[in-house]
Amino acid sequence: MKVVTTIQALTVEIQAAKQAQKSIGLVPTMGYLHEGHLTLAKTARSENDLIVMSIFVNPTQFGPDEDFESYPRDLPRDTALAESAGVDIVFAPSVEEMYPHDGGIRIHAGEQATILCGASRPGHFDGVLQVVSKLFHLAQPTRAYFGQKDAQQVAIIATMVRDFNFPLEMRVVPIVREEEGLAKSSRNIYLSEAERLEAPAINEALQLARDSFLANRDTANALAKAKAHIATRTHGQIDYIELLAYPDLIPATAETEQVLLAAAVYIGKTRLIDNCIFNVKEGL
Amino acid sequence: MKVVTTIQALTVEIQAAKQAQKSIGLVPTMGYLHEGHLTLAKTARSENDLIVMSIFVNPTQFGPDEDFESYPRDLPRDTALAESAGVDIVFAPSVEEMYPHDGGIRIHAGEQATILCGASRPGHFDGVLQVVSKLFHLAQPTRAYFGQKDAQQVAIIATMVRDFNFPLEMRVVPIVREEEGLAKSSRNIYLSEAERLEAPAINEALQLARDSFLANRDTANALAKAKAHIATRTHGQIDYIELLAYPDLIPATAETEQVLLAAAVYIGKTRLIDNCIFNVKEGL
Numbered sequence: 001m002k003v004v005t006t007i008q009a010l011t012v013e014i015q016a017a018k019q020a021q022k023s024i025g026l027v028p029t030m031g032y033l034h035e036g037h038l039t040l041a042k043t044a045r046s047e048n049d050l051i052v053m054s055i056f057v058n059p060t061q062f063g064p065d066e067d068f069e070s071y072p073r074d075l076p077r078d079t080a081l082a083e084s085a086g087v088d089i090v091f092a093p094s095v096e097e098m099y100p101h102d103g104g105i106r107i108h109a110g111e112q113a114t115i116l117c118g119a120s121r122p123g124h125f126d127g128v129l130q131v132v133s134k135l136f137h138l139a140q141p142t143r144a145y146f147g148q149k150d151a152q153q154v155a156i157i158a159t160m161v162r163d164f165n166f167p168l169e170m171r172v173v174p175i176v177r178e179e180e181g182l183a184k185s186s187r188n189i190y191l192s193e194a195e196r197l198e199a200p201a202i203n204e205a206l207q208l209a210r211d212s213f214l215a216n217r218d219t220a221n222a223l224a225k226a227k228a229h230i231a232t233r234t235h236g237q238i239d240y241i242e243l244l245a246y247p248d249l250i251p252a253t254a255e256t257e258q259v260l261l262a263a264a265v266y267i268g269k270t271r272l273i274d275n276c277i278f279n280v281k282e283g284l
Numbered sequence: 285m286k287v288v289t290t291i292q293a294l295t296v297e298i299q300a301a302k303q304a305q306k307s308i309g310l311v312p313t314m315g316y317l318h319e320g321h322l323t324l325a326k327t328a329r330s331e332n333d334l335i336v337m338s339i340f341v342n343p344t345q346f347g348p349d350e351d352f353e354s355y356p357r358d359l360p361r362d363t364a365l366a367e368s369a370g371v372d373i374v375f376a377p378s379v380e381e382m383y384p385h386d387g388g389i390r391i392h393a394g395e396q397a398t399i400l401c402g403a404s405r406p407g408h409f410d411g412v413l414q415v416v417s418k419l420f421h422l423a424q425p426t427r428a429y430f431g432q433k434d435a436q437q438v439a440i441i442a443t444m445v446r447d448f449n450f451p452l453e454m455r456v457v458p459i460v461r462e463e464e465g466l467a468k469s470s471r472n473i474y475l476s477e478a479e480r481l482e483a484p485a486i487n488e489a490l491q492l493a494r495d496s497f498l499a500n501r502d503t504a505n506a507l508a509k510a511k512a513h514i515a516t517r518t519h520g521q522i523d524y525i526e527l528l529a530y531p532d533l534i535p536a537t538a539e540t541e542q543v544l545l546a547a548a549v550y551i552g553k554t555r556l557i558d559n560c561i562f563n564v565k566e567g568l
Contacts, residue, residue, distance in 0.1 A: 103396065105448070106394070137451055
């Protein structure tokens, strides 16, 4: 495995791979890798000739009051983990390498970015689109890998790929779950034993809403069932539970093919997110 | 030469060319081709294996009061001219083919778009960046060709290519001039005989300003010389004459490497634009 820190060095590798007609899998990360990232890398490994993982804490997606400076970083540990997952090239540039100039051109996410988790993070998804589009141009991937756990991020990037015709396939890797269905998260360790027993109700609620929606296409009814389940099975506080057309994140209509059910729930003081994306016709 | 109207058909051609390791030259146009476009196509022809010309009147770069509907279109004539200039593929999509969805994501040009010709066309360069980025992703060119005549457009696209790391080379094709130095333009036919004799003073003024700036690096002095030349040699009205760092379009400093001198002058009722871009160190 190679670790490159400059755009020039990465470009040499990408051009050689293109010359050799290799398929390229890109796994964009902010480092401090956990099991979710490694699942992305392993999935990429099984589908492509060359695996590029970017490790870059992108300042433009942090708000002024957010934790850009204190965001955890551990490149030596990350590179060891990346190698173990089959990554060929780690691209770990500095902020100056990624943003040497500022000509003032910006990508703005639309209404999609104003709801769900975006409501409390203005500008966050603009920064995500900026860095992701740069990484797409730099690594020129055949396939790019994102975790479904961050469903809104996935939806917004998928919209950019679609509407701006990026020549790549977006691969969305399913949420990894504990045995009881709780979505894996580094935040699960904050849960007390009692809270840990309640937390799987979030996923159960999403499944109930999905089944309800597939049976009668009634968004309000489906969401009511999910909310009732969380209210009766947990002491948690619902931040949001929404059912939206995917990837546009607008209300589902008769023409909607794919649906996102997304929830953010405080279990005690811990905010947990979960979601499911399914095809309305096939129920998948 | 092939004429394709769908993204799918274009993608088949591009993938075949990539597979065969062919270099691709892209010439984006809005059609109604004139000598300038053909010069771009011929330059592309001499530098690439496969030449793609897009012919698409892009609605998103027209303001609500501008002439999108009445913009001249003549695809049969354009395809004949394109073929004569050595184009291999004309990509002539419909508006619906280019914009089937709107997920609301937008590219916004920065301060660069608020000056010169952009001052009177808010949103124009945002639309240009939107369609150009789509065409870049669709045609995946090795090199993309633009005319220096539209210097502000070239500067803004060059900034996007630089700041968003598009994997292509931007080729800026010099302004084609009449014998007396007047920049060729379809608008030159509007000039009276007397005006036609005055019009070369615009280019002369730019050359004087360039020589002056190279001699003493004094922007105000260089512009004063150009303005005086136009005032004494023509009856024209200056819209603007500016000297700016290229491609950022900010005031030139001691660090500036490339300079744009741009002018828009009314000769009678005809608004003529002209410019020169030169390297401060080499004077080229």
